Amino acid sequence: MQGSIQGLVAGACDPRFERVRAAFTRNFAERGEVGAAVAVYYRGEPVVDLWGGLRDAPRALPWERDTMACMMSVGKGICATAVAMAKDRDLVDLDAPVARYWPAFAQAGKENVTVRTALSHLAGVPVTDGLSEGDIYDFGKMAAGIAAQAPLWPPGTTQFYHSATIGHIVSSILRGATGLSVAQFLRREIAEPLGADYFFELTPDEEARCATMIPSANNMVNASKREDPASVAYRQWRTLPASEDFNSHAWRSAQIPAVNGHGTARGVARIYGAVACGGRLDGVVLGRPESFAALATEQPGGGVSTSGYPLRMGVGYMLNSPPHRPMGPNLATFGHSGAGGAQGFADPVAQVGYCYCCNRMHDGVDVGPRALALIESTYEAIA
Numbered sequence: 001m002q003g004s005i006q007g008l009v010a011g012a013c014d015p016r017f018e019r020v021r022a023a024f025t026r027n028f029a030e031r032g033e034v035g036a037a038v039a040v041y042y043r044g045e046p047v048v049d050l051w052g053g054l055r056d057a058p059r060a061l062p063w064e065r066d067t068m069a070c071m072m073s074v075g076k077g078i079c080a081t082a083v084a085m086a087k088d089r090d091l092v093d094l095d096a097p098v099a100r101y102w103p104a105f106a107q108a109g110k111e112n113v114t115v116r117t118a119l120s121h122l123a124g125v126p127v128t129d130g131l132s133e134g135d136i137y138d139f140g141k142m143a144a145g146i147a148a149q150a151p152l153w154p155p156g157t158t159q160f161y162h163s164a165t166i167g168h169i170v171s172s173i174l175r176g177a178t179g180l181s182v183a184q185f186l187r188r189e190i191a192e193p194l195g196a197d198y199f200f201e202l203t204p205d206e207e208a209r210c211a212t213m214i215p216s217a218n219n220m221v222n223a224s225k226r227e228d229p230a231s232v233a234y235r236q237w238r239t240l241p242a243s244e245d246f247n248s249h250a251w252r253s254a255q256i257p258a259v260n261g262h263g264t265a266r267g268v269a270r271i272y273g274a275v276a277c278g279g280r281l282d283g284v285v286l287g288r289p290e291s292f293a294a295l296a297t298e299q300p301g302g303g304v305s306t307s308g309y310p311l312r313m314g315v316g317y318m319l320n321s322p323p324h325r326p327m328g329p330n331l332a333t334f335g336h337s338g339a340g341g342a343q344g345f346a347d348p349v350a351q352v353g354y355c356y357c358c359n360r361m362h363d364g365v366d367v368g369p370r371a372l373a374l375i376e377s378t379y380e381a382i383a
Contacts (some may be wrong), residue, residue, distance in 0.1 A: 009052035011037075011065070014337075016381050017048050023377040024050050027370045034360040035063040035211055037265035038374050041273025042281040042382060043355035044281055049266050055211040055359065062067040067209045068197060068262045069357040070246050072221070074256045074344045075261030077336030078268070079170040080200060080316025081275060081286070083119065084295045086133070088279075088282045088287030094119075094294065098169070101176030104147035105169075118169050119297040119316040124151030126162040127235040129209060137237035137254045139181075142168045152232065159299070161311060163220070164236045167257025170316065183255045188271075192283045196270040198263030202252045210262060213246040213340075216363035220339040221259070259339075272335060272346040273353025282359045289348070298347075320345075324366040328352070328379045341368040343375070350382060 008028050011019045027033040035055045046306035055063040079327065086092040092101070094116040099106035105113070113123050128135070128145035135141045146165050152158075162169070171182035179184060183200035191198055199206060204288050215222055225242050227234040244251055251260055274281035278289040295315040312319035317334040320327040327333040328344040335345025335354075340361025354375070362368030367375075 007049055010330040011042065011052075012046075012048075013050060014047040017042075017378070019377045019381055020048050021050060024052070027373065028053055029371050030292070031372055031373070032072060033358065034214060035067070035069075036356065036358035036370070037067070037069070038356045038376065039265040039269035039354070040378055041269050041281075043351045044215050044273065046266075046270075046273075048378070051265070057212065057214065057258050057359075063211065064196045064209075066197065066209055066245070066249065066264065067211050068206060068209045068264055069342070070213055070260060070262050071245075071342035071344065071355075071357050071360055072259050072338030072340055073257060074268060074336050074338040074342050074355070074357075075257055076166055076201065077317055077344055078186060078190075078261055078297050079167055079182050079257050079273065079333070080119070080314070081190065081271065081292070082174060082338075083115075083170060083316055084292045085189060085287045086177055086185075087172060087294065088291035092173065098123075099172060102147070102169075102172040102176075103176075108150040108243045110151060112157060112218075115155050115166060116299070116315055118173075119166070119295075120159065120312055121158050121162045121166065121167070122156050122299070123154050123162070124153045124158065124160075125149045126160055126165055126232060126240060128153065130142065131239050131240060133241050136164070136256060137250045139168065139171070139255045142239065142256075146172075159230070160315060162258075163315075164239070164258055166316070171255065172193070181255060182257045190271060190286065191267070194270055194274060194281065196263070196287075196318040197267035198258055198261060198271065200261055201255045202262055206262065207231070207249065207252045210247070210252060211359040211372035214360040215245050216361040216364075218363045220365060250279050262309050263357075265357050268355035268357075269353045271353070272316050272344055272355065276346040276351045276353045278348075281319065292346075293348075296332070309337060326367065326372065327373060328356075328375055337371075341371045343367055343371045346353050350379075352378065352382070354378060 035053035037051035
């Protein structure tokens with residue numbers, strides 16, 4: 001595949017996947033795209049690697065090959081991948097109490113909450129009521145707040161999307177099990193071996209590559225700040241300053257694993273390309289297929305998002321949840337979407353690793369028309 005330029009679009013695309021390029025180009029012409037990238041691995045090979053538009057609209061700076069974007073909750077799926085790898089190494093038992101790895105979590109009636117329960121959004125701690133605005137940038141304060149939080153309902157009884165807290169729970173479990181935070185585990189055990197650009201806690205050089213995000217008023221995170229202060233939706237994000245536009249140094253350099261992972265579409269697609277091919281890619285072994293499958297098994301509970309629509313949840317992974325959060329035709333597909341439209345997933349049936357990211361955030365609770373067009377065109381190419 002040779003790099004090419006088509007209007008605002010650059011990059012490489014296997015001839016079989018030209019319809020993805022066409023859909024990506026139409027996103028700029030017809031759907032208000034500002035800057036974005038899309039990448040697809042198919043059967044272990046990169047078949048789509050496209051980027052285009054402006055990474056910084058006010059300064060008219062083009063989106064480059066190595067431009068990184070904040071993908072919001074796409075990070076939750078990468079966190080689950082790290083847990084699957086720790087499980088594969090017999091370092092984490094999904095049915096052990098969280099407190100085995102993170103003793104502080106045993107407070108306030110949570111001593112019997114298992115890793116499986118917590119990562120399946122069933123622990124009842126989607127909020128940190130004891131913390132204040134701005135505390136989200138301090139990992140230690142957030143972890144302590146979650147540990148001290150009393151469940152909002154009996155653990156295991158209600159599956160409610162832990163939008164802001166699940167990443168800190170994962171990182172604290174991993175720290176106890178492996179000695180590494182999820183940010184360190186991602187960098188050392190996933191990103192560096194695979195050569196995949198996707199990280200928490202960005203370095204100054206990585207920050208310099210970031211696209212300038214364009215938040216929308218009604219993406220899931222921003223909309224929650226206007227909810228009733230007594231609501232769970234508002235309380236989930238009370239630690240996030242209303243002024244945060246997802247471009248600050250505080251945001252980019254912190255470890256907020258549920259929502260502030262930054263990277264390239266190529267990097268996330270490469271990670272999921274490995275997972276979709278049984279945990280192996282180009283000689284790098286992340287783990288055995290059954291370890292990823294264990295976390296991609298649907299958990300009971302009939303989960304709901306902050307906005308009230310249904311989600312199919314695995315253990316950390318979001319499962320294919322049409323029509324709001326679709327990941328192609330195979331219900332076995334898993335990964336995670338992000339507020340504003342970003343999407344990353346592994347399809348072990350078709351052996352697809354996929355990622356789309358953008359800087360103009362979608363204004364709604366679904367993945368949006370830009371992401372949907374790219375997902376649909378990807379699967380049309382391999383039908």
